[in-house]
Amino acid sequence: MKYLGKVLPVDGYYVILQEYLPNDYTKSLAHLYQPLIGVHAVTLYQTLLHEMELQSDSTPQTHHTLMNYLNIPLDEVYKARLKLEGIGLLNTFKKQAEERTVFTYELLSPFAPSDFFKDAMLSQLLMHQIGDTKYHALKRHYYKEAPSGIGENITARFNEVFQTFTPSIEAVKPKEKVNKIQARNERSIDFSWMVQMLKQRLIPVGKVLTQENRKLISQMVLLYGLDSYEVEKSVLWALTEDNVLDTDEFKTACHDLFKSKHYDKSITLTEKRTPPEQQQTEPQTKEEMLIQELESISPKQLLEDLSGGNQASEQDLKAIREVMVSQGLPAPVMNVLVHYVLLQSNMKLSKAYLEKIASHWSRANIKTAKEAMEFAKTEQNKFQKGSKQKTAYNYKPISKEIIPDWFKDRNKTKQSTVAQTSQTVIDLEKEKAELQALLNGKAIPHKNRSQG
Incomplete structure (x- = not known):
């Protein structure tokens, strides 16, 4: 159902080919690509390839033609097209014409079998x-494979034989096939x-x-x-x-x-399904913005952002790496852990403190930054309510250090005057209060805010 409306039968298309095909490309398609992308995708590729001889420069073919050629519904044609794009055999361009949409399909050369x-x-x-x-x-x-035992390759390079001007790297080195x-x-x-x-x-x-x-x-x-x-x-x-x-x-x-x-899983190319909770890409709240950032950066980048862009120390990197390896935490979860420990320890990264929390999160099988954030909020609420189910580590009051710039709106210009600097400090205190509110699971007040 999700493919309905992506392409209409009346939509037109042109086909172009700007690469030379290897002589044995049909063998590659039949024996090497077809097991990966299926017969419909391979047939679509071959059909588009031969369509170039029949197409008119002024009038595009319609997708209804492809439906008749392949004898499959339009949604199956669209799925086959996506497989060609994903495997690297097709580029698709879309243009809105006066009365209908017109696609241009650029066929890309498959690898030769070797x-x-x-x-x-x-x-x-x-x-x-x-x-x-x-x-x-x-x-x-x-x-x-190249035969063994034939000796050292002593073939002379271009610049060792000829001299005109200093050749570029691309002119000297043989071009490699791009994956x-x-x-x-x-x-x-x-x-x-x-x-x-x-x-x-x-x-x-x-x-x-x-x-x-x-x-x-x-x-x-x-x-x-x-x-x-x-x-x-x-x-x-x-x-x-x-x-x-x-x-x-x-x-x-x-x-x-x-x-x-994944002991019960096998490596196969299957259609990707996006979970409903991940279909919304644009973050709507401060917490979603923070989680999205922690999901996308590395622990090293996080440390450097938290230190105002300064290079992360090798000692801190070593501590994080050893904890990640020993506890098997994904990078987004480790980001939340590092961020939380710094906020709770006056911006000091204690390896012992990291290990305590990491072992707990590892046993809880936390895999994403969102899960880690929710888990931290739950545990802190337990501590604040005096619950008997306290964890082995204590949650301390939030640090008064400045929170990282990337948590705030990066597009805001910095203030330069003394009065403006004073106002910025006040706003930063508000940002820290909001971050603590996120961990406490409380609503963030929006009144009288000058930033964010």
Whole structure:
């Protein structure tokens, strides 16, 4: 039902192709892409490809034509289109014409079979989809590895042979195939966090976090939905004695961590369903704004925001990392914990205090920033009411330190005069009172407010 009205049968479309297709693209579509996205999506791709020969520059085709070609309802055509977009085979552009909507479908080149198996994410997805036996049979047939024992590659580079002017990096280096899925959907990875971890263990950062390894780590995070501490575990597990990342061991470690959390689940490409409580994207209240921020930033960013942009200390980062790893807390939950401990401890980050609360939250199986905020509010209400069900840690009065700038309206300009500065301090006190009210679960007064 949610696809109804997204596209109408009378809506027009044009098809363009601005990339060259590999000679064996049909083999890729049939044997490698089709198990992932299904027959309707592959058929739609091939239909659009051949439609370019028939289309008129002045009059677009209608989606009713696609319905007849594919012999499926329009909502199924739309679902097939989304799969092509998600897998990196299609870009869609929408334009409102005088009487109807017109779409332009830009077809993107699929990987050649040999390149497909070089892509960690796609190859892992295919292996999970069709099984080890069939996967390795396809890989042996399509992917030819360079023969071993042929010696060192001493091929001369362009700038070693010719001299005209200083060539750009792009002119010297061979262009790599871009992973369209990663380019569109890559989950943000805070590699600075991993850099700190490697430095603490005296592991050479440049040797581990190469460009290829960063790409691999990003893909595995997207594929398996790993948290920061899980990525850290996988990287350390896969390091050889020479501090080289064994990519096969790393993939295995990521898969094992996924199975340990979701023992009854399998990796398959399925239609994404957004829970009703997550469909509202724009925060409506101060609390929702705070939760959204804590869900999206890393603990390192949080520390730096709370310290006015100053660099987070290695000691604090080490304490947070060790607590995250030992208790298995996701980054958003750890953000709430760090924020709360700082507010309760006069902006001092006590590792012992962190561990006490973290162990409690870990046993409570808290997974999101919202759950952590609600749990903290509940526990504080118990303490304030004198409940006998007190936790092992005490909730102290809120600190009088200035709350982080990102919790306030970032678009407000700073005041420069003395009188304005005095007024800002008063407003900051109001902000802190509102934050305490959020934790207490009380309504926030809105009268006589000059900011926020």
